[in-house]
Amino acid sequence: MGQNPYSPHTDADRAAMLARVGITSVDDLLAAIPHDARRPAMGVPAGMSEAEVQVHLERIAALDRTAGAGPFFIGGPVQRRYIPAAVPVLALRGEFLTAYTPYQPEVSQGTLQAIWEYQSLLSELLAMDVVNSSMYDGSTAVAEAALMAVRLTGRKRVVVANEVFSQFRQTLATYAKGPELEIVAVPSRELAANAAGAACLIVQHPDAFGTLVDVRAIAEAAHLSGGLCVQVTEPHANALLEPPGALGADIVVGEGQPLGIPLSFGGPHLGIMGCRDALVRQMPGRIVGQTVDSDGTRGFVNTLQTREQHIRREKATSNICTNEAIAAITASVYLSLMGPRSLRAAARIGVARAHALASRLAKLPSVTIGTGAPYFDRFALRTPLGGELRTALLADGILVGEGIGRHYADCGDGVTIQCTELTTDADLDALVGAVERATARHPVARS
Amino acid sequence: MGQNPYSPHTDADRAAMLARVGITSVDDLLAAIPHDARRPAMGVPAGMSEAEVQVHLERIAALDRTAGAGPFFIGGPVQRRYIPAAVPVLALRGEFLTAYTPYQPEVSQGTLQAIWEYQSLLSELLAMDVVNSSMYDGSTAVAEAALMAVRLTGRKRVVVANEVFSQFRQTLATYAKGPELEIVAVPSRELAANAAGAACLIVQHPDAFGTLVDVRAIAEAAHLSGGLCVQVTEPHANALLEPPGALGADIVVGEGQPLGIPLSFGGPHLGIMGCRDALVRQMPGRIVGQTVDSDGTRGFVNTLQTREQHIRREKATSNICTNEAIAAITASVYLSLMGPRSLRAAARIGVARAHALASRLAKLPSVTIGTGAPYFDRFALRTPLGGELRTALLADGILVGEGIGRHYADCGDGVTIQCTELTTDADLDALVGAVERATARHPVARS
Amino acid sequence: MSRIRFETGTKTELPALEPLLFELQQPGRSGRHVRGGDEADALIPAAFRRTAPLPLPELTEPQVVRHYTHLAQLNYSVDAGMYPLGSCTMKYNPKINDRAASLPGFADIHPHQPDETVQGALRLVHELQELLAGISGMDEVTLQPAAGAHAEFTAILMFKAYHAARGDAKRRRVIVPDSAHGTNPASAAMCGFDVTTVKSDARGNVDLDALTAALGDDVVGFMLTNPNTLGLFEERVREVCDAVHRAGGLVYGDGANLNALLGVARPGDLGFDCVHINVHKTFSTPHGAGGPGAGPLCVKKPLAPFLPVPRVIRDGSGTYRRETMAEHPNSIGRVRSYVGNFGVLVRAYTYIRTLGEEGLVETGRDAILAANYLLALVREGYDVAYERSPMHEFVLTAAKQKRHGANALDIAKALIDEGFHPPTVYFPLVVPEALMIEPTETEPKETLDAFADALLRIAKRIETDPQSVHDAPVKAPLRRLDEVAAARKPVLRYRPA
Amino acid sequence: MSRIRFETGTKTELPALEPLLFELQQPGRSGRHVRGGDEADALIPAAFRRTAPLPLPELTEPQVVRHYTHLAQLNYSVDAGMYPLGSCTMKYNPKINDRAASLPGFADIHPHQPDETVQGALRLVHELQELLAGISGMDEVTLQPAAGAHAEFTAILMFKAYHAARGDAKRRRVIVPDSAHGTNPASAAMCGFDVTTVKSDARGNVDLDALTAALGDDVVGFMLTNPNTLGLFEERVREVCDAVHRAGGLVYGDGANLNALLGVARPGDLGFDCVHINVHKTFSTPHGAGGPGAGPLCVKKPLAPFLPVPRVIRDGSGTYRRETMAEHPNSIGRVRSYVGNFGVLVRAYTYIRTLGEEGLVETGRDAILAANYLLALVREGYDVAYERSPMHEFVLTAAKQKRHGANALDIAKALIDEGFHPPTVYFPLVVPEALMIEPTETEPKETLDAFADALLRIAKRIETDPQSVHDAPVKAPLRRLDEVAAARKPVLRYRPA
């Protein structure tokens, strides 16, 4: 045959194998298959050589406008950040990338130690007692946090801020359909007032528009009413802002992609989830723990597995099995390379650029920035064009964040502008010029 | 200090180290340095962060027109070929890339076996008894082959064909200045007639213009007159053409870059050099040999080192020390992935495309292809524009080989057109159209 | 893999193969990957600034490179050897797939970019949807789920929406066979449903009588893996599906074992209403030490309105678009951010296009042949759980060995010393001392032979000297680990001593 | 590194860590990396077609990946541990350098492209030339030489051309110190010159009297490494250079040890007429298991006309050009194809721009401090060849240990068992039982401490039990290899049994 280029079997191999099995054709093994279902046509085009498939994919990829190809101000949960050269070299080594879940710890210490270190690094960054070894992405981490709070409190009401990333809120809404939770969405500033009877209050800080939020007050309100505080965070902000563990959050979740993981059109990314020690037995996801081998050498194993589906089945804390381990390892490599210094610098540059940009934009007629509250490295940019500003800027080759009105209730309209350490002076100039032109062209703005 | 981002030393480390040495400053160790030469200014700009340097280099790199950016017919010793994805993944693993020359074989078996396998693979491909572990590039391999022939024969006259790649001939000419050899350049067809008194005849097959050459006759002439035959080869041609060892060549040399090594503006590449068993003690360069360890396990070591500079100093067969080992390993990975099938296919596609292209071009008025002799995967394209055709085609975004008149004596003028497995139908169409337009515009052509 | 230490001179709290990042670090050390932005501090109001310490390790790049180089070498991986984990399809992961996923046009695009700037990515997504529909025999596909379990959850939620849309609110029970993977009941539970387990029959099929007895008008659906986790094709699959359908339920196909069906039979032709695909199994994407995967969900028409958003469609003009709730009001909504684990999907697409129809056909057949061959070799030493020709994997039981005092875990560890990764053990739960072996189609015959020899050697050793395997592994980087201690007093992160 | 085999089931001719490609292969196996072109065969005249068999191994990609994964894990490397080879400057090789070299604008450009299409590459080359001129204190630079030895050859040929241009044809002798690296005399010989060796004095300097005696009007020049291969700064370097110059000779600087001089002193300020730079030492480019390197040659004005072509220049309009013999008639010509090992040069450029002036200054000083610190730690166990403060490396002699029955090689092998790569041994030749140790600036202090501890432990063992080190290494992938047998009956390639 020789149709699968990765198959080692020559026809002679196949003949020898068939003979050993005592049959003359693989068909002899397929008696159980209904006759009319056998040998289906699948409609897949004929195979290609590697060289052909490479050219084919290069052509498709060339149809996309890459983030690096021009001024770029999209951000939010997924951020274009500098990835040190050593990150992929180390994290994507075949020994990590092509290993399975470390079911056999004696031959999986590379994975296990790397993930245990990930748990440790994130715990330090978030000032949380414990962080699991990953969830699918930030959105499912938020949803699972709500389910965890529901299990812990026995309550079925979840109050979430409008200013949580829209993808996260929408995923939460979907997950809530299973256990039929009541999801209440309110502005951040009203979270505390809605604590009564809530399994948790879900607050994002900095929020979707970069605004800094007083998490402490919200956590206190949650605790007073017997509920939990779930904080949605983003990694770099923690380098400069008081971390969730210090603000009173009980569960912390977020999207870990900014920690050295490529944009990749939204995945695979990294769901971060951590909690206080006391809550860990209700946490979903794998957790690695330290132990020793029979010689007394330190080693690591998957632990607290009685929370998991392969042991507890329908009683498990979640159905998650395959997770995002290599992304967690990537995040570890990223954090160990960046260290506190470069991590802070990356966060700071984003903040500094965002503020420099905002103050330039604020000088333009009919432009409003944010809400007046302090913000981090992104802000809402409001003009008479509303979300349509996006289209106007695209014509100038500038990409900005999603239209606010389309994705957020009660937050007005406009676009979100994200800065990171990769935002350049030239990018700022381009955006300011383009916004000036776009608003000047617009009838309302001109009037 | 903290100016070198790769230095692990904190100020406390440095203080402790100074104390242990018993000094207060590194300056105390520098008494021998003339006062007026101390602490020179070097004029190097201030350091950058990795993110900054990456952006800086991306900007410089963006000034180049990449081979893949449009129709591309440059070739010769350096060829744009398909590199399987696994090649860099394996060959550039840190364990290979950041090792030194395998001076300690017990902890260098990865390098040593990989290079021994390279020697074996190339020996098979070239049908030569033995191949060394690499020379700097094809050009120095040619020059060193001539020196080797001079040592072996005691003669100082070297006859080289005009149709050997110009870079190779020119390098040979430079190397000849050391021992003050007489270099005689003649057309290939006159090599045999010039064998008398020659240390070697140097023939290239296929030659710089892709023409197939009768090496057997030349080798016979060399041998009859007591000289050697040095064949310049190129890797892929050997998949389809009778190999040097079967044609009577005593020494074979060539550029190994097409074996999975990037173009990289001409280096680092891979000098291939092989010879008959009887000549090996005059061969330059490192050679790996098989042996066993004290437990009887197979292993590999650098061997026949008494040919080399670190043992024999001025009596060595060459001064070469650092070579192109990782390129040799890359070539091995390439050949083991490609196997005979894909290697033959790659070679064949180049041949097929070149001939298809040539027959289309030959139909254009005032265009001549090659010499009428059979050719491989490139050919000389002659038009009334001569080498200037190159400039005309560049205006259409098409890159073709160097002007012949500028680089080759007695070969007429024109440009060389190389095809490989990466040449596409669209590329052929583009070239035919552009040549037609260019020649039509040209007054001589039009007349 | 190695027990040889590369000495760094770092003190570790306990004897260790490799120091922790936290042990390697020293305050004041650092690289210079990013710098600047000092003006930012003043822009953040004091009340918000971090006062907690930020005790991330301070290391130089050389230290980090060595650390992960050492760690990597402690792992067994598909890149290094045979990895016959049953149910996991640890086939070779082609490097071209990784290169495709890292093309800037795929790796450097943001999910919030407008559709017109990501036509390449959307085209790939759309083409993959169509390819998977053809391969599975289903009508429509969502690529959103991040893994198999995620797809199960998505589908069961869609079942819920489907019944609700029909005004049928009484269905609260999902049925699973006792051989089902743990994610099946767990997913059903996450959708708020009760789980009923039905037993397998003597041939390893679903017990049709038990199933029929369990069915009723409160049943949401039935989750079936086929070939099932015993590696056996469900002999009465159509009858099973019909029974469920007659009761008004839907049949979920767990496609973890789709490798066996490639070109052999399509779930869509067998009676399933939907099936998920673990592309990290069948379509060769790397498991990444635990993830990511991708779990495309392929469904029949009646379920299509409930598929999650965004949905990627191609309009009449050939333009690709992401459609949302506005266009799909019956959708269950988003089950995650964005269109899926795109980087993984690019790999799967690359693989499918490389193999093509005929390559996929060959794959299914080679996978089945390899498993049957290996079983033929090892059956003289081990008892087989069910005496039937398996598909792409088979389950042995170490019951016989257990009587000699060695269990499945001992056999697994002894295999490590033979130079192999062990198979899946103690799953499926219905087989005592299970050894679940899936060789895949990419292991050469001589490797299968050597694996069989190793298994048989171990069986012999157990007969004559069962104690000897209790010590295994002795050649791995570590000896057996104390998992009980790990769970009893969990140490889940570094804390300075 | 590992002695653990990943089992493939392949038979090997001898017991082996890893089968050969030729043992792994099986006729009929193959991948599908490239296919097609069948019409080509008819286009090649029969007389030229290959009739010899083409017995390349036939393997699948999975097999190849495993093979090289296994082989890689058998290597010691800088990425894995300290590699203190004296004279080799095995510092850390930053990954950003590799990424820069693989940017398409650098990796995917052909040397035959017209200048106007490679302005970026030419700019980088030109900037690097200027940077190296500033670092070395020279006037002009060629980046062509592929390595240090190649630069030596280039320079000595330029010396020849220089003397010839002055009409001075009688000079036929090149002088080198007895501590010189083997490439120095070998390079001189390749240029057709005789070599005179002068001895070192008691302080490890060139013996100035011996040098003066050797000088004469037949002397082409003198080749001096500074700091020399003993790690010592030439104390009377200016007098040495002056003496050579007085005799009409030129002074070649072997810059292999430039790491010690970064920001400390420039060869151009010390009297040298030229100096080469091993960028694969000083400027952190990876050694690649033996190569490639790059050996830029920096020269003073009088030598500039003889530099090899092509020369990369920047014209008044800011455009970069490659100039050939036509513009540089006195050039010695081409010493290789193209402008140099460009991919290596990109890495060196990246490194220099990353460190900047101050980073380079710090590098030189840290390298010197590390060597002196390490020497201070180990001197209690070993004799030092020359009692002077070394620069960036130092040479011990195992003479004392030899008296106990263990030699430098035994110590080297014992270090392997301690988790370290051994230092350079038996070089320079002037020191009996030499152990030449260069820690570089990138090893942390605790690693230096551990290395010193290991060396001292070995010294102790040798005093009490010298036999024990004869068995070393026992923890490496292999035990000691039989090099004599390898050379006596060379097996230089695979031949089927």
Ligand SMILES: Cc1ncc(COP(=O)(O)O)c(C=O)c1O
């Ligand atoms: C039979 C079966 N079903 C479901 C799953 C869950 O798939 P995933 O790990 O992708 O969530 C697995 C994974 O091992 C499986 O083997």
Ligand SMILES: Cc1ncc(COP(=O)(O)O)c(C=O)c1O
């Ligand atoms: C002192 C000295 N000179 C010259 C060389 C030769 O340099 P290369 O190996 O780059 O040819 C070396 C390399 O080891 C060296 O140490």
